[in-house]
Amino acid sequence: MKSLAVALPILSLVSTALAKTVTYDFNVTYTEANPDGQFSRRVIGINGKWPIPTIDVEKGDRLVVNLFNGLPDADTSLHFHGLFQNGTAHMDGPAKVTQCALGPGQRMTYNFTINQPGTYWYHSHVKGQYPDGIRGPLIVRDPKGPYAGKYDEEVIIALSDWYHDENPVLFSKFLSVGNPTGAEPVPNSALMNETQEMPFNVLPGKTYLVRMVNMAAFAAQYFWIEGHTMRIIEVDGEYTEEAEADMIYFTAAQRYSFLLTTRNDTSENFAIVGSMDQDLFDVVPDGLNPNVTGHLIYDASKPLPEPSFVDEFEPFDDFGLTPLDGEDLWEDPTxxxxxxxxxxxxxxxxxxxxxxxxxxxxxxxxxxxxxxxxxxxxxxxxxxxxxxxxxxxxxxxxxxxxxxxxxxxxxxxxxxxxxxxxxxxxxxxxxxxxxxxxxxxxxxxxxxxxxxxxxxxxxxxxxxxxxxxxxxxxxxxxxxxxxxxxxxxxxxxxxxxxxxxxxxxxxxxxxxxQNLPAAGNAAGNTQDYLDLRGQNLSPAPLPAGFTARGIVALVFSVVAAFLGIAVIALYGSQELKQKAA
Amino acid sequence: MPNVFAVPVFFIVFRETLETAIIASILLSFLKQTFDTPESDRTAYVRLRRHVWLGLISGMFIVLAVGGGMIGAFYGLGVDAWAQSENIWEGVFCLVASIIITVMGAAILRVSKLQSKWQKRITLALQAPSKGTTFGQKLEKYSLFILPFITVLREGLEAVIFVGGVGLSYPASAFPIPVLTGLLAGSVIGVILYKGGNRFHLQIFLIVSTCFLYLVAAGLFSRGVLTLEMHQYGKLVGGDVAETGVGPGSYDIRQSVWHVNCCSPTFNGGGGWGIFNALFGWTNSATYGSVISYNIYWIAVIIYFLYRYFKERKEADTVSESDTEASKINRNIEAKTPQQTGVDVDEKSA
Structure with missing residues (x-):
C-alpha cells in the first residue's frame, strides 16, 4: 500500500511528461448540408460547420470538450462511444443516465483521460439526435502499439446513412398509431465520410492503416475494396490477431481497423463500395440507391471504374477473431x-x-x-x-x-x-x-x-x-x-x-x-428512495379482449337486436290476427 | 361460407321471387275463377293461362340472361378497378345493401298486403278502357301475357340490380347457391300461397325469415361503418391492414371498443366466424362507430315498425271489422263479367 502511494506520483509525472491535453470548444448549431447531392437540408453541426470535426488524440492524452448548446430549440449531449470512462463515469454522456441533457444556451465540460488506443466515435446521446448530423470519428492513435511500424499512413473512413427528413419529423411518424408494425424509416442514401464519390489517393506498394466506423442511424453496410484484401487488426478498440477479409459487415456503431497494402502498379483505380443491408428495411422504397461508392485512386488521370456486381454478400464473421492479448473466456459467472x-x-x-x-x-x-x-x-x-x-x-x-x-x-x-x-x-x-x-x-x-x-x-x-x-x-x-x-x-x-x-x-x-432534479430516486423522491410514486412509465398495454366497455357494448347490441326482433314479430303478428279474424 | 353463400343475395332473390310468385298466383286464380266455370269457354281459359305462363317464363329467361350478363361483366371489368380502394367500396356497398334490405324487407312480412296490392293493380290493369288504336288493341289482346312478362322483367331486373349492389363485396363464387335457393324458396312460398296452404304456418315462417333479414341488414350496416373506418386507418398506416392479421396493428386502437386476437370474420376466409358475421354482424374488433351504428340501426327499425304497427291497427279499427280491402276488391272483380273488363276474349283470334 505504501509503495503504491510512492509509486503513483512518479507514474503520473512520467505520464504528464508524455501526454498532452487536447481541448475542443464545440458550439452545437444548425447549418445546411447536401451530402448526397439530392436534397439540401438543415443539419446539426459544430461551430457552424458540417461534417463535424474528427477528435484526434494519442493514447494517454487528456481530452477536454467544452460543449455549448447553440441549438435554439433542442437539447443535446455528447457520448464518446467505446471509451470506458473508468473513474469518470459522469463523462459518458447519455441524457438522463449520467447527466441532464444541455438545454438551449447551456454549457458543460467533458474532461477525461483516454488510455484506450483505437477507433471510436462521438455523437449526441439525446433521443434520436445524431442522425441529424452530430456524429464524428474519435481516433486514439497508438504510436507505440503492437502494429506500429507495420503501416505507412493512417486513414479514416466513416460510413453512415442519411435521411432527407429531420429525426423529430420521422420519429413522430415512426412511434405512432399510424405505424403499428414499427417499420423503421428507411435512409435516403448511404454515405462515406459524409459524402459520396469519396476519393482515397494511394501510393503503390505502401501499407495503410484504415480506421473505419459506421456512424449510421440504422443501416448496416457491407464494405469491400475491389481487387484488395483487408487485414483486420482491431475491432471496437480491441487489437486482434491479424485476420484477412474480403468483405466486412459493419452494423451501426461498429468499428474495424485493417491494414491495406496497395498494389505495385498504378495501371488502374479500384472502387470502394459500401452497400446498405436491405434486409433491415421493411419496404425498400422505389429508387433507393443502397450503395455508396468511393475510389482507391492510384492514378488520377485513369478512369474511376463503376463497382462490379456481386452475386452474394459473404462478409467476414467477426466471431472468429482472436484478441491480441489472448485473454481467456471469463469462467464461472457470478x-x-x-x-x-x-x-x-x-x-x-x-x-x-x-x-x-x-x-x-x-x-x-x-x-x-x-x-x-x-x-x-x-x-x-x-x-x-x-x-x-x-x-x-x-x-x-x-x-x-x-x-x-x-x-x-x-x-x-x-x-x-x-x-x-x-x-x-x-x-x-x-x-x-x-x-x-x-x-x-x-x-x-x-x-x-x-x-x-x-x-x-x-x-x-x-x-x-x-x-x-x-x-x-x-x-x-x-x-x-x-x-x-x-x-x-x-x-x-x-x-x-x-x-x-x-x-x-x-x-x-x-x-x-432547467429546474430538473439532480437527486432522488427515479421518481425524484429524495426522502424515501423506495417510494416510486410518480415515476415515468411506459404507456399501458393494449386492453386484453373484452374489457368492461366491450362487454357493455356487446350487451347493448344484443339487447337492441332482440328488441328489434320482438317489434318485427309484433308487427308481423298483425297478419296472424287478421287471418284469425 | 361467405365465399359460397352471400346471405343478402339469398334474401333479395327470395323476396323478388316471392313477389313474382304472388303476381302469378293472383293472375292464375283470377283466370280460374273467371273462365274455368262450367258455362264459360274452356279453350279461352287454357289459352289465357298459357299466356300467363309464357309471360312468366319469357320474362324469367330475359332476366336471367340480362342479369347473368350484367354480373358477369361487372366481375370481369369492375373488380380490378375497385381493388385499389377495396375498403371504401366494400363499406359503401355494405351500407347500400343494408338500406335496400331494410326498405324491401318489411313487405315480406305483410304478404297479404302484398297480395292485395297486386290484386288492386292487376284489376286496374284489366279494367283499363280500350284505347282504340290497333297497337292498343293488340296490347289488350295479349295483356295476360304482357302483364306477367313486364312484372317478372321489372321485379327480376330490380333483383339483379340489388343483387349486384349487395353482392359487390362478395366474390363471384358466393352467388350461384343463394340465387338458386332464393328462387326455390320464393317459388315454394308462391305455390303455398296459390294452393291456399296453411297461412298461419306460412306467416310464422315469414316472421322468422324477416327477423333474420333484419339481423343481416343490421350486421351489414355496422360492417359498412367498420369498413369505412378501416379505410381511414389503412390510409393512415399506409399499407394493407389485412396483412397484419388479427393481432396488434390490425385495428385502430383509438376507436376500439373490444378486440380479440382471434375469431376474425375476414382473416383467412373467416370460417365459422364469417357465417356468424353474415347472420348476426359479429366482429372480433368492434369500434365506437360499428357499435353505435349497429344500435342506431335497431333503434330506427324499432321506431319504424312500432309506428307502422300502431298506424295499421288504428286503420283496421276505423275501416270496418269484417271487410278488408282485399276482400272488397275480390268481390269487385267477381261482380264483373269478363266482357266488361278490358280483356276482350276474342274467340276469332284463337
Missing part, C-alpha cells in the same frame, strides 16, 4: 441473467421494443445521480425505476448476459463502459438459448467488442467483468429502437461510485438551470 428482446404494441397503438416485457422510459433523475445519493439502497434495483430496466452488479462480478432475440430483425447491441466477450452466438432462428444443449460451444479466447450483431430469432452469450463502477446502458444501436425503448440500464458497483465519484458543479448546473 451474475448471470438474460434479456428477452421483442417488439409489441402498447395501448397508444404504437410499436415498442421490449427487454423482458419492459420498454425503456427515462427516469426523472439521471440514474447515476440516483446511485450516488441513495446510500445503502443503491444496490436495490427498484429505486432506479421499473422502466429503466435496471440490473445492479457488484464490483468485480463476472457478468454473463444472455440475449434472446425473439424478433425477426437484426440488432446491433452496444454496451457502454465495457467491451464484452462474445462467448457464443447462435445462427438465425435458433430460438432461446439453452445452456444444456451440447452443441453450444463457447469460444475459448473470445473476441471482445462493444457492439455486436445478434441474428434474427437467435441468441448470444456475452461475458464481462464488472471492473468499471458506473451506470452503463446496454442498448440496440439502431436509433429507432433506442427511441422505441430497446435499452437496459446496468448499475455497476454503485457503492464504490459513492466513495470515488464527485459530480462537477457545471454538470449539476445543467440540471439546476
Amino acid at each position: 451474475y448471470s441473467f438474460s434479456l428477452e428482446v421483442m417488439m409489441d404494441n402498447l395501448g397508444d397503438g404504437a410499436n415498442y421494443a421490449f427487454f423482458n416485457g419492459f420498454t425503456y422510459v427515462a427516469p426523472k433523475v439521471p440514474t447515476l445521480y440516483t446511485a450516488l445519493k441513495s446510500g445503502n439502497l443503491s444496490l436495490t434495483p427498484e429505486i432506479y425505476g421499473r422502466d429503466t430496466i435496471p440490473h445492479v452488479f457488484k464490483h468485480h462480478d463476472v457478468v454473463e448476459l444472455i440475449v434472446n432475440n425473439n424478433d425477426p430483425g437484426k440488432h446491433p447491441f452496444h454496451l457502454h463502459g465495457h467491451t464484452f466477450q462474445l462467448a457464443y452466438r447462435s445462427d438465425v432462428d435458433a430460438g432461446l438459448y439453452d445452456a444444456s444443449d451440447s452443441s453450444v460451444t463457447f469460444a475459448q479466447k473470445p473476441m471482445r467488442r462493444d457492439t455486436v450483431l445478434i441474428n434474427p430469432g437467435g441468441n448470444m452469450v456475452l461475458r464481462f467483468r464488472a471492473d468499471n463502477p458506473g451506470v452503463w446502458l446496454f442498448h440496440c444501436h439502431i436509433e429507432w429502437h433506442i427511441q422505441s425503448g430497446l435499452i437496459a440500464t446496468f448499475i455497476e458497483a454503485p457503492d464504490v461510485l459513492q466513495s470515488t465519484l464527485k459530480i462537477p458543479q457545471d454538470h449539476l448546473d445543467v440540471c439546476n438551470g
Whole structure:
C-alpha cells in the first residue's frame, strides 16, 4: 500500500511528461448540408460547420470538450462511444443516465483521460439526435502499439446513412398509431465520410492503416475494396490477431481497423463500395440507391471504374477473431441473467421494443445521480425505476448476459463502459438459448467488442467483468429502437461510485438551470428512495379482449337486436290476427 | 361460407321471387275463377293461362340472361378497378345493401298486403278502357301475357340490380347457391300461397325469415361503418391492414371498443366466424362507430315498425271489422263479367 502511494506520483509525472491535453470548444448549431447531392437540408453541426470535426488524440492524452448548446430549440449531449470512462463515469454522456441533457444556451465540460488506443466515435446521446448530423470519428492513435511500424499512413473512413427528413419529423411518424408494425424509416442514401464519390489517393506498394466506423442511424453496410484484401487488426478498440477479409459487415456503431497494402502498379483505380443491408428495411422504397461508392485512386488521370456486381454478400464473421492479448473466456459467472428482446404494441397503438416485457422510459433523475445519493439502497434495483430496466452488479462480478432475440430483425447491441466477450452466438432462428444443449460451444479466447450483431430469432452469450463502477446502458444501436425503448440500464458497483465519484458543479448546473432534479430516486423522491410514486412509465398495454366497455357494448347490441326482433314479430303478428279474424 | 353463400343475395332473390310468385298466383286464380266455370269457354281459359305462363317464363329467361350478363361483366371489368380502394367500396356497398334490405324487407312480412296490392293493380290493369288504336288493341289482346312478362322483367331486373349492389363485396363464387335457393324458396312460398296452404304456418315462417333479414341488414350496416373506418386507418398506416392479421396493428386502437386476437370474420376466409358475421354482424374488433351504428340501426327499425304497427291497427279499427280491402276488391272483380273488363276474349283470334 505504501509503495503504491510512492509509486503513483512518479507514474503520473512520467505520464504528464508524455501526454498532452487536447481541448475542443464545440458550439452545437444548425447549418445546411447536401451530402448526397439530392436534397439540401438543415443539419446539426459544430461551430457552424458540417461534417463535424474528427477528435484526434494519442493514447494517454487528456481530452477536454467544452460543449455549448447553440441549438435554439433542442437539447443535446455528447457520448464518446467505446471509451470506458473508468473513474469518470459522469463523462459518458447519455441524457438522463449520467447527466441532464444541455438545454438551449447551456454549457458543460467533458474532461477525461483516454488510455484506450483505437477507433471510436462521438455523437449526441439525446433521443434520436445524431442522425441529424452530430456524429464524428474519435481516433486514439497508438504510436507505440503492437502494429506500429507495420503501416505507412493512417486513414479514416466513416460510413453512415442519411435521411432527407429531420429525426423529430420521422420519429413522430415512426412511434405512432399510424405505424403499428414499427417499420423503421428507411435512409435516403448511404454515405462515406459524409459524402459520396469519396476519393482515397494511394501510393503503390505502401501499407495503410484504415480506421473505419459506421456512424449510421440504422443501416448496416457491407464494405469491400475491389481487387484488395483487408487485414483486420482491431475491432471496437480491441487489437486482434491479424485476420484477412474480403468483405466486412459493419452494423451501426461498429468499428474495424485493417491494414491495406496497395498494389505495385498504378495501371488502374479500384472502387470502394459500401452497400446498405436491405434486409433491415421493411419496404425498400422505389429508387433507393443502397450503395455508396468511393475510389482507391492510384492514378488520377485513369478512369474511376463503376463497382462490379456481386452475386452474394459473404462478409467476414467477426466471431472468429482472436484478441491480441489472448485473454481467456471469463469462467464461472457470478451474475448471470438474460434479456428477452421483442417488439409489441402498447395501448397508444404504437410499436415498442421490449427487454423482458419492459420498454425503456427515462427516469426523472439521471440514474447515476440516483446511485450516488441513495446510500445503502443503491444496490436495490427498484429505486432506479421499473422502466429503466435496471440490473445492479457488484464490483468485480463476472457478468454473463444472455440475449434472446425473439424478433425477426437484426440488432446491433452496444454496451457502454465495457467491451464484452462474445462467448457464443447462435445462427438465425435458433430460438432461446439453452445452456444444456451440447452443441453450444463457447469460444475459448473470445473476441471482445462493444457492439455486436445478434441474428434474427437467435441468441448470444456475452461475458464481462464488472471492473468499471458506473451506470452503463446496454442498448440496440439502431436509433429507432433506442427511441422505441430497446435499452437496459446496468448499475455497476454503485457503492464504490459513492466513495470515488464527485459530480462537477457545471454538470449539476445543467440540471439546476432547467429546474430538473439532480437527486432522488427515479421518481425524484429524495426522502424515501423506495417510494416510486410518480415515476415515468411506459404507456399501458393494449386492453386484453373484452374489457368492461366491450362487454357493455356487446350487451347493448344484443339487447337492441332482440328488441328489434320482438317489434318485427309484433308487427308481423298483425297478419296472424287478421287471418284469425 | 361467405365465399359460397352471400346471405343478402339469398334474401333479395327470395323476396323478388316471392313477389313474382304472388303476381302469378293472383293472375292464375283470377283466370280460374273467371273462365274455368262450367258455362264459360274452356279453350279461352287454357289459352289465357298459357299466356300467363309464357309471360312468366319469357320474362324469367330475359332476366336471367340480362342479369347473368350484367354480373358477369361487372366481375370481369369492375373488380380490378375497385381493388385499389377495396375498403371504401366494400363499406359503401355494405351500407347500400343494408338500406335496400331494410326498405324491401318489411313487405315480406305483410304478404297479404302484398297480395292485395297486386290484386288492386292487376284489376286496374284489366279494367283499363280500350284505347282504340290497333297497337292498343293488340296490347289488350295479349295483356295476360304482357302483364306477367313486364312484372317478372321489372321485379327480376330490380333483383339483379340489388343483387349486384349487395353482392359487390362478395366474390363471384358466393352467388350461384343463394340465387338458386332464393328462387326455390320464393317459388315454394308462391305455390303455398296459390294452393291456399296453411297461412298461419306460412306467416310464422315469414316472421322468422324477416327477423333474420333484419339481423343481416343490421350486421351489414355496422360492417359498412367498420369498413369505412378501416379505410381511414389503412390510409393512415399506409399499407394493407389485412396483412397484419388479427393481432396488434390490425385495428385502430383509438376507436376500439373490444378486440380479440382471434375469431376474425375476414382473416383467412373467416370460417365459422364469417357465417356468424353474415347472420348476426359479429366482429372480433368492434369500434365506437360499428357499435353505435349497429344500435342506431335497431333503434330506427324499432321506431319504424312500432309506428307502422300502431298506424295499421288504428286503420283496421276505423275501416270496418269484417271487410278488408282485399276482400272488397275480390268481390269487385267477381261482380264483373269478363266482357266488361278490358280483356276482350276474342274467340276469332284463337
